[in-house]
Amino acid sequence: MGLDPQAAKEARHALPGIPADADGPVFREPWEAQAFAMALALHGRGLFSWNEWADMLADEIKRAQAAGDSDSGETYYRHWLATLERLVAAKGVASVEMLDRYRDAWDHAADRTPHGSPIVLQPEDFAG
Template sequence: MALRSEAAVEATRALPGIPQDADGPVFREPWEAQAFAMALALHARGVFTWTEWAAALANEIKRAQTAGDPDSGETYYRHWLATLENLVSAKGVASSDIQHRYRDAWDHAADRTPHGSPIILKPEDFARPSSD
């Protein structure tokens, strides 16, 4: 899967490590393209510069390698997503707690959704489990 847009071209120029082919950035899974698109949208809204992003991504990759990441290229977008989450929190867009709350709600909604059906978040998906 490739993504070709003016914003994607700008990102690949600013961030030369992005996996790409002649058509632009490439992704092995849809979630990778979605994480990429979220970063493009936040950059377009001025949440961070590509220079900030590159430094934060390099720090995340370095941290992961120190923790034993084999740096095979298969984890690049996992680092991308972690960087996205960290910057969103650091910039005050959404705290880590809010991000975890939505992640848990999404997981809850996905668990009850039959395969192939759209996942729909409901208010009860956000209910915190009781600590019995």
């Protein structure tokens, strides 16, 4: 999933806390870039405004801090992903149950996948 440079620029302007360097957003892991790109795509489709996103992200970060997150910056995209999941559920795109089901299936698929190989979901990953 590639990043739309204009959408990334708009997100950086609307959300100044995004980890970035002079060239744009920076990511420590591929999943962080994928979560970022998913949020850009859903925003681009009108699912939420950046103000709505910023409010929910701030709430997610506050909740994590209250639960002991040290807010060192290393967990920023974990909060981003949690916000994405909350918004998708709140907007009725996917239920919390469906998100949990897919998260569990990905965990199962990752457990059976050799390191360095692509993770591929299979029907048995949803069996529990």
